[in-house]
Amino acid sequence: MHVTHLSLADFRSYARVEVPLDPGVTVFVGANGQGKTNLVEAVGYLATLGSHRVSSDAPLVRMGAERAVVRAAVTQGERSQLIELELNPGRANRARINRSSQVRPRDVLGIVRTVLFAPEDLALVKGDPGERRRFLDELVTARSPRMAGVRSDYERVLKQRNTLLKSAAMARRHGGRSMDLSTLDVWDQHLARVGAELLAQRLDLIATLQPLADKAYADVAPGGGPVALEYRSSLGADMALSRTREELYEQVTAALAQARKQEIERGVTLVGPHRDDLVLGLRGMPAKGYASHGESWSYALALRLASYELLRGEGNEPVLVLDDVFAELDTRRRERLAQLVAPGEQVLVTAAVDDDVPGVLAGARYAVSEGVVERL
Numbered sequence: 001m002h003v004t005h006l007s008l009a010d011f012r013s014y015a016r017v018e019v020p021l022d023p024g025v026t027v028f029v030g031a032n033g034q035g036k037t038n039l040v041e042a043v044g045y046l047a048t049l050g051s052h053r054v055s056s057d058a059p060l061v062r063m064g065a066e067r068a069v070v071r072a073a074v075t076q077g078e079r080s081q082l083i084e085l086e087l088n089p090g091r092a093n094r095a096r097i098n099r100s101s102q103v104r105p106r107d108v109l110g111i112v113r114t115v116l117f118a119p120e121d122l123a124l125v126k127g128d129p130g131e132r133r134r135f136l137d138e139l140v141t142a143r144s145p146r147m148a149g150v151r152s153d154y155e156r157v158l159k160q161r162n163t164l165l166k167s168a169a170m171a172r173r174h175g176g177r178s179m180d181l182s183t184l185d186v187w188d189q190h191l192a193r194v195g196a197e198l199l200a201q202r203l204d205l206i207a208t209l210q211p212l213a214d215k216a217y218a219d220v221a222p223g224g225g226p227v228a229l230e231y232r233s234s235l236g237a238d239m240a241l242s243r244t245r246e247e248l249y250e251q252v253t254a255a256l257a258q259a260r261k262q263e264i265e266r267g268v269t270l271v272g273p274h275r276d277d278l279v280l281g282l283r284g285m286p287a288k289g290y291a292s293h294g295e296s297w298s299y300a301l302a303l304r305l306a307s308y309e310l311l312r313g314e315g316n317e318p319v320l321v322l323d324d325v326f327a328e329l330d331t332r333r334r335e336r337l338a339q340l341v342a343p344g345e346q347v348l349v350t351a352a353v354d355d356d357v358p359g360v361l362a363g364a365r366y367a368v369s370e371g372v373v374e375r376l
């Protein structure tokens with residue numbers, strides 16, 4: 001798929017901007033702080049309902065404005081659709097498809113698919129497990145948009161269960177009557193059911209991604225691998241996770257039973273996909289804590305390129321976004337990366353210095369300056 005038109009109102013630094021887009025490569029060039037990343041961030045938002053830079057919507061709304069609107073015309077094969085998202089921080093966001101009446105924002109997921117690589121992705125390798133869980137879950141959702149519902153169900157169940165555990169812990173500490181634990185049993189079942197579904201999808205994803213990540217790393221940093229993706233589960237360090245949802249349900253249930261005493265003591269859910277991690281191995285060592293800066297960077301890029309290959313291979317080709325990538329690479333690696341991505345259906349590139357972008361990425365060029373986006 002590709003985006004044929006992007007229209008922003010009160011998004012980030014833009015009061016209003018209209019950007020017609022072609023398939024193929026488009027490069028946004030401009031000095032620092034002019035609004036290049038803001039444009040591609042909006043495209044990413046359409047695909048994930050989130051920003052790659054901030055965890056809440058508030059910074060996405062132009063300072064002083066009440067709401068932001070992101071609109072895009074999208075073409076997939078013969079089909080064109082118009083999607084519109086209104087961001088209302090602190091209140092519910094709204095969405096429309098083809099100017100129809102409102103739909104839930106999550107109903108637009110799957111229309112725009114993106115793989116976005118940005119300097120912030122270094123955190124995939126160096127950051128907390130939450131960064132890697134988000135990476136997995138966003139990709140799981142890109143493969144299968146209905147997983148957005150599963151993820152939000154999981155969040156909800158987890159929150160409720162934690163509330164219950166917290167009051168159990170309080171009651172215990174203050175010597176009150178111990179609470180009726182049958183309610184907890186019900187939440188255990190919910191957690192195991194939804195958690196198993198998420199786990200199954202993550203495990204399937206990792207198995208599919210592994211060879212692609214290894215190949216992508218070899219492309220980006222020849223001879224530097226191999227890389228190994230290993231899921232580290234909170235269900236128990238030595239537990240071999242099943243791959244079927246039914247068996248995972250049993251495994252989560254068993255782990256919850258085992259952790260219950262400790263959970264009631266601590267007042268929080270200690271077992272489940274929200275406590276898991278993806279261990280990124282590089283030449284037999286975990287990249288986190290061991291890999292050099294350049295290796296970590298190559299690893300993050302390899303994970304994104306592997307995601308791109310995976311989604312491409314499964315049908316609807318995503319838009320590839322490379323935010324500020326070329327400045328970090330030496331000339332040889334720039335050329336390799338450019339060759340690799342040049343044939344993509346739509347590739348959006350940002351760069352502060354035009355000359356950093358290899359010539360093979362010929363295509364539309366836009367100058368971005370003080371919020372004005374002008375075709376060169």
Ligand SMILES: Nc1ncnc2c1ncn2[C@@H]1O[C@H](COP(=O)(O)OP(=O)(O)OP(=O)(O)O)[C@@H](O)[C@H]1O
Nearest residue numbers: 012013032033034035036037038059061062063352
């Ligand atoms: N909510 C907001 N309201 C108004 N301005 C904002 C908002 N959020 C960010 N900005 C402004 O947008 C600008 C940053 O834009 P952006 O990140 O797109 O820059 P860039 O062109 O990608 O720069 P660089 O080359 O440094 O990456 C900053 O000047 C920032 O102050």
Ligand SMILES: [Mg+2]
Nearest residue numbers: 036037324350
């Ligand atoms: Mg930028």
